[in-house]
Amino acid sequence: MKKMLVVYYSWSNGNTKQIAEQLAKATGAELAEIDTVQPYTGSYDEVVDQGQREVNAGYKPEIKPLTVNIQDYDVIAVGTPTWWYTMAPAVLTFLSAQELMRGSKR
Numbered sequence: 001m002k003k004m005l006v007v008y009y010s011w012s013n014g015n016t017k018q019i020a021e022q023l024a025k026a027t028g029a030e031l032a033e034i035d036t037v038q039p040y041t042g043s044y045d046e047v048v049d050q051g052q053r054e055v056n057a058g059y060k061p062e063i064k065p066l067t068v069n070i071q072d073y074d075v076i077a078v079g080t081p082t083w084w085y086t087m088a089p090a091v092l093t094f095l096s097a098q099e100l101m102r103g104s105k106r
């Protein structure tokens with residue numbers, strides 16, 4: 001059977017966390033959370049503004065090491081809140097660090 005991981009980042013309300021947990025439960029996948037080394041602080045509006053600057057700049061915040069080794073999985077679902085029409089910067093950091101086509105013939 002294929003081994004599945006749900007990896008997610010969630011900041012404001014835990015919305016993405018909740019969906020990731022439901023998906024993991026429904027599929028029997030394991031869960032791993034992406035978190036930034038530097039926490040986002042300040043009011044919601046301040047973080048919205050900071051997020052806009054980061055998204056526009058393509059900024060990749062440093063993230064903590066995952067608690068799992070993603071090489072161990074066949075299928076990986078990635079959960080992110082929408083930040084300024086795209087993924088949250090922490091998820092960009094995560095995806096940028098992976099060789100997603102490893103083993104592919106294409």
Ligand SMILES: Cc1cc2nc3c(=O)[nH]c(=O)nc-3n(C[C@H](O)[C@H](O)[C@H](O)COP(=O)(O)O)c2cc1C
Nearest residue numbers: 010011012013014015016048051081082083084085
């Ligand atoms: C920095 C920032 C930017 C956001 N940008 C968008 C956006 O472009 N479009 C949108 O529909 N929601 C946007 N939101 C709202 C979040 O996507 C939404 O509240 C999401 O459910 C939060 O998920 P979370 O609780 O897992 O962090 C933004 C929120 C933040 C903090």
